Amino acid sequence: MAEQTKSTVFGNSLIWFGAAVSIAEILTGTLFAPLGFGKALAAIVIGHVLGCVFLYYAGLIGANYGKTAMEATKLTFGPHGGQLFAGLNVLQLVGWTAVMIASGAQAAQSVFKFACGSWLWSVIIGLLILVWILAGIGILQKINIVAMVLLFGLSLLLSKLVFQPSQAASPEGTLSFGEALELSIAMPISWLPLIADYTSNAGKPKLTCMVSAVVYFIVSCWMYVIGMAATIYAGEGDIAVIMTKAGLPMAALIIVVLSTVTTTFLDVYSAGLSMESIKKTFPGKVSASVVCVIGVLLAIFSPTSSFESFLYWIGSVFVPMATVHIMDLLVLKRDTEKTVLSTRNLILWAAGFIIYRVFLALNLPIGSTIPDVILTAILCWAASLCKKK
Numbered sequence: 001m002a003e004q005t006k007s008t009v010f011g012n013s014l015i016w017f018g019a020a021v022s023i024a025e026i027l028t029g030t031l032f033a034p035l036g037f038g039k040a041l042a043a044i045v046i047g048h049v050l051g052c053v054f055l056y057y058a059g060l061i062g063a064n065y066g067k068t069a070m071e072a073t074k075l076t077f078g079p080h081g082g083q084l085f086a087g088l089n090v091l092q093l094v095g096w097t098a099v100m101i102a103s104g105a106q107a108a109q110s111v112f113k114f115a116c117g118s119w120l121w122s123v124i125i126g127l128l129i130l131v132w133i134l135a136g137i138g139i140l141q142k143i144n145i146v147a148m149v150l151l152f153g154l155s156l157l158l159s160k161l162v163f164q165p166s167q168a169a170s171p172e173g174t175l176s177f178g179e180a181l182e183l184s185i186a187m188p189i190s191w192l193p194l195i196a197d198y199t200s201n202a203g204k205p206k207l208t209c210m211v212s213a214v215v216y217f218i219v220s221c222w223m224y225v226i227g228m229a230a231t232i233y234a235g236e237g238d239i240a241v242i243m244t245k246a247g248l249p250m251a252a253l254i255i256v257v258l259s260t261v262t263t264t265f266l267d268v269y270s271a272g273l274s275m276e277s278i279k280k281t282f283p284g285k286v287s288a289s290v291v292c293v294i295g296v297l298l299a300i301f302s303p304t305s306s307f308e309s310f311l312y313w314i315g316s317v318f319v320p321m322a323t324v325h326i327m328d329l330l331v332l333k334r335d336t337e338k339t340v341l342s343t344r345n346l347i348l349w350a351a352g353f354i355i356y357r358v359f360l361a362l363n364l365p366i367g368s369t370i371p372d373v374i375l376t377a378i379l380c381w382a383a384s385l386c387k388k389k
Contacts, residue, residue, distance in 0.1 A: 062196020
């Protein structure tokens with residue numbers, strides 16, 4: 001599935017702009033409203049800084065070794081360990097696909113109602129994603145230029161609408177700063193198992209990874225702020241409703257459908273690459289198409305409302321995985337794993353997973369990602385010293 005043409009810095013920046021402009025990012029931003037604008041903004045920025053640092057290094061590993069994300073994990077965890085994480089990645093990507101399609105379909109239905117319900121929008125969005133899959137990277141980069149120009153203009157328009165309220169609202173619900181920090185970190189973290197799929201063939205590895213992380217940081221923060229500001233100032237978290245009330249139903253429909261397609265395409269494309277990593281006989285585009293169809297069916301027939309829990313689950317799995325991976329290859333610079341399964345690194349990952357869940361339950365002001373990264377990194381360093389002795 002991976003094409004051999006070297007990807008450009010500009011091409012990757014378009015990919016990560018499209019990844020960040022999504023209904024999921026805006027919906028997550030609405031959850032921050034109970035903190036008030038100042039504290040919410042601080043949590044959004046701090047969380048994204050931490051998450052995007054991880055994003056940069058995860059992309060850099062793939063670029064340095066010329067390997068897709070799940071193929072690169074085999075360097076740390078061994079071929080069988082890499083297959084474990086590829087399987088977990090496929091599961092989270094199927095979940096993301098369903099969540100994104102369902103969210104996009106519901107928002108589109110609020111703008112243009114089909115009598116039969118939002119399921120028809122799920123099918124339409126799924127078909128558009130299939131078009132993106134079949135287009136191939138070369139054609140897709142040209143399509144992305146047009147799509148990103150449209151999304152950029154519409155996002156500016158949306159920003160103007162949410163910051164022109166008649167009266168500030170008092171959002172309901174409670175959210176601690178630590179929980180907000182985790183929700184902010186969780187979104188860039190969710191892309192950790194994917195970014196190397198797009199940087200592995202970068203012509204300028206370091207610059208490509210840096211620009212990708214910076215573009216995602218800026219645009220993702222922007223989307224969070226739109227969701228948060230819409231809830232606080234406009235008293236409405238559904239951006240499709242806001243734009244429709246402003247007399248811009250077509251603009252609302254375009255931003256909802258197009259942003260859903262450009263973001264969800266990355267999920268299904270990377271799911272195809274992960275399936276190839278598990279078993280080479282799985283054709284990437286076919287696997288990606290199957291994931292897209294499963295996502296559509298789940299969006300239609302299954303509830304996809306446990307959004308916060310889903311983000312926390314992603315963090316608990318992939319934060320310690322990325323920590324062990326980065327420590328192994330970039331900090332400790334060990335030789336790549338020669339065995340089929342690295343028991344030591346899997347134990348370190350399992351310890352990190354437990355640490356994350358423990359700190360998540362404690363609900364500290366610093367969240368659970370920061371202590372998890374620090375403690376897991378210390379364990380990796382200690383394990384390396386013990387092995388040398």
